[in-house]
Amino acid sequence: MQTTSYKDVFEKIRVNFLFNHPFLSVLALSIETSYDENKNSAFLTNGFKITIDTNKLEKYSKEEITYLYAHTLLHIVLKHPYRQKTRDSYIWNKACDIVINNILSTFTNIGSRPADEIFDLTLKDKCVEEVYEILYKKKKEEIGKTNPNKDGALDSNEYDKSKLDLDEVYVKNEKIDQEKLDGIIIQALSIAKKASNLYEGMSIEIDTLIKPEINLSDELKEYLISSFFEKQLSYERPNKRFISNGIYMPGTKKLNDNLNIYIALDSSSSVTLDEYKKFLGIIGEIADSFYEYNVEILPFDLKVRSEYIIKFDSFNPLSSDELLIPKSNGGTSFDECLRYLKKSSEVRNDSLLIVLSDGEFELTESLLCNTLFIISNKKNLRKFEKDGRVIQFNI
Incomplete structure (x- = not known):
């Protein structure tokens, strides 16, 4: 499928969001989107824009593309790239994907979750920082118990690295653009917050964002x-x-x-x-x-x-x-x-x-x-x- 036809697909997806998930629609209509090659995943975001690799979309159905688009927009609205800070990028990506896929499991009219998306309901109702700490401690325990192979590698294939969809946050973005993005996110969060009966699964992540961390x-x-x-x-x-x-x-x-x-x-x-x-x-x-x-x-x-x-x-x-x-x-x-x-x-x-x-x-x-x-x-x-x-x- 060519890029041009994919643009038509995304136009239809945005219409779907407009009627079924207006807070996602705010983001979908406002966030800069381009079509280019990504190193790992079909969708990539640095919290500021989205890059879509149409070649990597070939293996997904239209329903799965709808899901992945919503998944990426949630990364942006919940500021996952900005919240990473100095944390391990692999474990952070994994934690963010678990949190978002748990949230999306409560949504309707959101497409179909691809089989290669990580999903763990035992970590439901936790913010991404909490999930990260659990995964990080588990990783340290595994490293302590595992003997390196001849290449020195310790990683397992439990989380496919081709799913890494969070890019580095560039501080060189203009301040006025950052303020504009924050305004869009606040608008989207406000819509989601008002519809708390529909988006209860997001409440912990939203509260984490809007309430300052207190020592x-x-x-x-x-x-x-x-x-x-x-x-x-x-x-x-x-x-x-x-x-x-x-x-x-x-x-x-x-x-x-x-x-x-x-x-x-x-x-x-x-x-x-x-x-x-x-x-x-x-x-x-x-x-x-x-x-x-x-x-x-x-x-x-x-x-x-x-x-x-x-x-x-x-x-x-x-x-x-x-x-x-x-x-x-x-x-x-x-x-x-x-x-x-x-x-x-x-x-x-x-x-x-x-x-x-x-x-x-x-x-x-x-x-x-x-x-x-x-x-x-x-x-x-x-x-x-x-x-x-x-x-x-x-x-």
Whole structure:
């Protein structure tokens, strides 16, 4: 099929997007597209334009070409080339393709996924950075276990390199063009966001884009300082300004310098020991800002693992040698953790409960004090917003 006839094919595809996926239509009608030879894949994008290799399209049907076009447009709208940064390009391409193909599996009227497209539903509901970390760790483990062949090669053929469709991002693009592209992407994202019932699978990637990445250490410091150092309204010390008029209004009092924290550690989640130690290091650093503090760590899965509870305070600092994540018995019940606290601890109103988990649990018990949910799985971030502060586990 000649380039000219392929142009007709793409015109029909764009009409399909206009009626069925208007957010893709915005991109398809606005992004620069050219026909040229690509080194690897039929479609190639640097996040700024698309290059289509018509010779490589010969093996695909029109339905599969529709799918691949939508696939490439999603790379652009989700800024995958720009988000790569210094990451390994092969693993990043693979991660991006997995995320996009999982998203497209929920779409209708989007063509047919080619048989050579990588697809892994076990990684559904994860942003591309999360998928990349999983694949990267797996690759390191494989390299550690594999003996190089005579050529020194270690790669397997599980992901065909001819599918690499993300090109290098060129910083020489004019600023005005970058701003124009950002405007197009924002418009497309807005349309997709409004149709969240249709594009729920995209919500995690969209949120990753539009919400700035926040360092856990900074977030925890801000939260604890605002929670424990700021003054609180109290009738224990009425506002003197109004007493002369016979009006009793609450005055302010400074919170105690005693910091009381409970940390519920979900031992069934994917938090690693190194991440756990870094997290407690942050807690210890902040706790040292207080005259006196008490911290109690409660590992739990389907019950609180009382034999692994660790306590430390301002007079008995935490030793990293004590730290471990106990082997889980499977399942997660945060309600059991709350029941344990109600029975065995005197939780003060000004205490803080921090939950370190992937969020794969339901909450039915009432909370006892201010609760901060630190969640590693992005799909669960919105789940507990009505119950307390929720932040992404990102050390």
